[in-house]
Every structure is written in structure tokens, then in C-alpha cells.
Amino acid sequence: MPPCGAGDVLVRVRAAGICHSDVHYRAGRSRVEPLPLTLGHEVAGEVVAVGEQVTTPRVGDRVCLHYLVTCRQCPDCLAGREQFCATGKMLGHFTDGGWAEYIAVPARNAVPLPASVPFAQGAIMMCSSSTSLHALRKGRLAAGETVLVVGAGGLGMSAVQLARALGAADVIAVDRDPAKLALAERFGARTLQAADLTPEAVVAQVRAMTHGRGVDVALELVGKPDTMRTALQSLAPLGRAVVVGLSDLALSVDSYRDLIGREAELIGSNDHLLSELYELVEMAHAGVLDLTDVVTHSVPLQARDINEVLDALSRHQAPVRTVVVP
Numbered sequence: 001m002p003p004c005g006a007g008d009v010l011v012r013v014r015a016a017g018i019c020h021s022d023v024h025y026r027a028g029r030s031r032v033e034p035l036p037l038t039l040g041h042e043v044a045g046e047v048v049a050v051g052e053q054v055t056t057p058r059v060g061d062r063v064c065l066h067y068l069v070t071c072r073q074c075p076d077c078l079a080g081r082e083q084f085c086a087t088g089k090m091l092g093h094f095t096d097g098g099w100a101e102y103i104a105v106p107a108r109n110a111v112p113l114p115a116s117v118p119f120a121q122g123a124i125m126m127c128s129s130s131t132s133l134h135a136l137r138k139g140r141l142a143a144g145e146t147v148l149v150v151g152a153g154g155l156g157m158s159a160v161q162l163a164r165a166l167g168a169a170d171v172i173a174v175d176r177d178p179a180k181l182a183l184a185e186r187f188g189a190r191t192l193q194a195a196d197l198t199p200e201a202v203v204a205q206v207r208a209m210t211h212g213r214g215v216d217v218a219l220e221l222v223g224k225p226d227t228m229r230t231a232l233q234s235l236a237p238l239g240r241a242v243v244v245g246l247s248d249l250a251l252s253v254d255s256y257r258d259l260i261g262r263e264a265e266l267i268g269s270n271d272h273l274l275s276e277l278y279e280l281v282e283m284a285h286a287g288v289l290d291l292t293d294v295v296t297h298s299v300p301l302q303a304r305d306i307n308e309v310l311d312a313l314s315r316h317q318a319p320v321r322t323v324v325v326p
Contacts, residue, residue, distance in 0.1 A: 002096065002104040009057060009107050010049040011065065014119035015298075015323045016098035017042030018306060019127050020153070020223070021246060023314045025093060029248050032093060040324065041067040041091045043098030044113055044122035054107045063110040064122035064281070065098070066274050067091040072108075083271035090271075098123075099301065101326045111277045117284045120298065120323045121291040125280050128154035128321065129289060130272035131244060132219070133162050133280060138269040139217040139242040143167025148206060149189065150231050151221035152180040154321040155244065157294045159219050160189045165288050168217075172209060174202060174230070180320060183293060199226045199233075206234040214239060222316075223247040232258050232266055240265045297322040 004010040022039050024030040032039075044064040047057050057063055070077050070085035077085050089095040096103065113122040132155050141147065147163040149156045152175035163171045164187070173184035174192045181191040190209060194202050207214055214236035220228045223245025232241040232253065239262065258264065283289040296319040299305035312318035 001102055004049050004051055004104050006051040006053045007106055008051045008104045009047050009054060009063070009110050010102060010104050011043070011045040011063060011110065012048045012102055013043060013098050013100055013326050014045040015123040015325055016040040016044075017124040017127060017154075018309045018313070018322045018324060020313050021127070022092070023310050024246050026310055027314070030093075030246065037092075038096040038098075038100050039092045040097035040099035041093060042123045042127045042323075043067070043091065043103060044119040044126070045103075047110065048102070050107065057107065057110050057112065061110075062113040062115065062119070062122075064113045064126050064277070065091065065103070065105055066109040066111060066277055067126055068271060068274070069095060069106060069109060080273065082273060099306065099324050101301070108274070111274075111281060113281060114285045117281065120295045120325075121284060122281070123323055124154060124291060124295060124321050125284060125289075126277065129158035129162070129280050129291070130276050131155055131269070132159035132221075133276050134272035135159070135219050135242045135244050135269040136162055136166060136217070137276075138267050139219065139240045141166050141168060141217050144169045145216035146170040146210060146236070147172070148215040148218040148231065148234050149173045149184075149221065150219065150227045151175060151245065152177070152184045152191075153221065154294060155221045156180070157183060157187065157320060158289065158291070159221065160184050160187045161289050164188050165283065170210070172206060172215065174206070176316070183320065186293075199230045202230050203233045210236070216240070217242065219244060221245050225249050225251045232264065235262060235264045237262045238264070240267055242267045242269045244269050294321050295323055296320050298325045300324070301326040
């Protein structure tokens, strides 16, 4: 039972997502400190106590948790770039996360979750959906444009729906898993199975599906150099490739063919903003974002069960999204 500070809320965890980022944290490819540390950055639950300075939320409220604990005072926070807060800490990365029975966070980090949205869906919105929304915003998606989603996992399913909600005229989803592609089709995407295709063949097929032009915005959600190049090389003139997937491998770019010749852009997208979470919750409440079939599995709060999911994620063989239910 963690202590609840004067400005904090204590939340009983009802669901906490297992994200591909957690694979990198467990493997040490992305620094985690201080150790030992509880992972889990996609968290939703019920408020069971509040600090003496807290007026909202209240005990009994359903909430989902913004995973960035920020100072709100540094130049980046004041400029609306809170993901670069000078002293910011990410739940489950630099401070204890939600693979636990209880978690304490600043009251500001608790986003109201309406009863119409299940805890499991509220949890995964805190990363998979919010990261996708932020990436589409970084890609400056405009109504009527075309979108390529490389990787139809948890992030990809949100990306397909959110791209449609933001006015995309056409969304193409690429993945190796036919079951995931079938779900993406239900959300309105055209699909391309890449299991036996080279990156060059995937690019050629994407161009064929867009009458040779390419796409305006491409999201890379896998974290491999090949899929990053696929996103970049599938762009139309003035297209924007947004890289989200984590990788510690170098990416080679043909500066003329990939960028200069088409005035294309290669953009990094990191985390999300608190304001975007409120948008997502409203979209879920309105039925614009439907995560019912995206949360496919749940596991108990046991190391063996969680590690099995992380092992499957590391092999890119996991279900769309799994949540821990304490």
C-alpha cells in the first residue's frame, strides 16, 4: 500500500495493460530506474483515498491514469511539451507503475473514466490509443488524406479508428497476422499481409493500392529498421512518416530518394499530452473509439503469467492487447 501524499490520490488498480514498451524495459534496452521498480504504465482503477489538498477526484470515482508525472513549472511544461519535463517521471519506467494492487499518483494525473468505458479499455487508452492520437497529430493528418499504419497491434487498432475519426479518406493497415488484419478491416481499413513479403514488396503494394502515389501519413508502430523504411518509402510527395516503435538499431536513409526528392518528412513521436487523454475518453464514451475487441486477453497479477505475455510480445506473436487484472 503506497503512501498517499497531500496532493495525491490512491487508486485501487482494476486493470493495467501490458505494452510492447515493457518488453524493452524488462530487457534493459530502455533504462529503468531506480531498481527494483514496478512496471505498468497503462492503468485504470477506482479512487480509494485522496490527500488533504485534493478536491477532485473523489473517493469512489473511476479514473484512468496519465503516465507522465510532471512538474508543471519548467519551460517545457509551460509550453505544452510536458513529455519533455525536466524532472518528469513515467509510471512503470522511472517511478512505480500499475502492475500492483494499488498506486498513488498526483490528483492531476487521474482522468475521469465514465461508467460506459470498462476499466480494461480505459487502461490501454493511456498508452496505445494516446500514443496513436499524438502520432497522428505529429503527422499533421488533414481530412481527406491517406494513412498507412504499419503494425496492427494495440496501437494500430487505435490508429486505424482515430485516423478515420480525424477525417482520413483511406487507411491501409500492414501486419503479418491475418487475425489482426481482419480486425483492422472491421474498423474500416484496407489491409496488406506482409508475412512473406520483403519491405520493398510491401512498399510496391502500398503504392499499387494508392494508384502509384503513396500515402500522406505513415505511422510506424513496430520498432524495426525495415518497417521504418517501409513507412518512409511509402510516402507520397510532401508525405510525413511518423516513427513510434522503439528500437536500438540504426536506421539507414537514402537522403535523396526517401526525403529530398519528395520533400518528405521523417518525424519522431514521443508519448502524448494530458489534454489528449480527455479527448480519447470522450471518443470512447461516444463510441467513436471502440476497444471492445482490442482487449483480447487478461492475466492475473502473477509474474509467470505476465512474463509469458512479454515473451510473446518479444516474438511479435502476442494477442492484440492483454491486461493485468489484480
